[in-house]
Amino acid sequence: MKIAVIAHDGKKAEMVAFLNKHYKFLHSANMSIIATGTTGSHAIEAGLKVERVLSGPKGGDAQIATQVCEGKIQAVLFFRDPLDKHPHEPDINMLMRICDVHNVPLATNPATAKLLVSSLTKR
Secondary structure (H helix, E strand, O other): OEEEEEEOHHHHHHHHHHHHHOHHHHOOOOOEEEEOHHHHHHHHHOOOOOEEOOOHHHOHHHHHHHHHHOOOOOEEEEEOOOOOOOOOHHHHHHHHHHHHHOOOOEEOOHHHHHHHHHHHHOO
16 A cells, blocks of 8 residues: 655644654554655654655645555645645646545545544544
8 A cells, every 4th residue: 555645844743743752653564655745854754664756746746646546545645734835736736636526545644544544543
C-alpha cells in the first residue's frame, strides 16, 4: 500500500509529528510513503523513509494525482492550511477531485488522518 503525504507550509511540522506518531504502521513491510518535495524533505530530516516528487507548486500535487489515477496510491494525507492563500490552489482542487473520482480516501487534517490510519491498521 502506498500513502501520499502533503502539507502546506504552516502544517509541515504537524505532518512530521503525525508521521512519527504512526511510524510503526507507516513503515511496515507492506507500506510505502510518497510525498511532495518540501514535505518529503522535512519527513526525511526527521528520519523517515519517503519517496519524493516535486514540490506542490512545481507540479508535485499533479504527480500525486497521476499516481492516484493509475491506482498506485491508496490513500492521501493532505494537511491543508485553510487560513492561508495558495497560488497553486487549482492543483490542490484537482488532486482532491481526483481522489473523489477514484474513490481514494483523503484526509485533510490530523483528526481525519488519525481515523484513516486507524481504519487501515485494522485491515
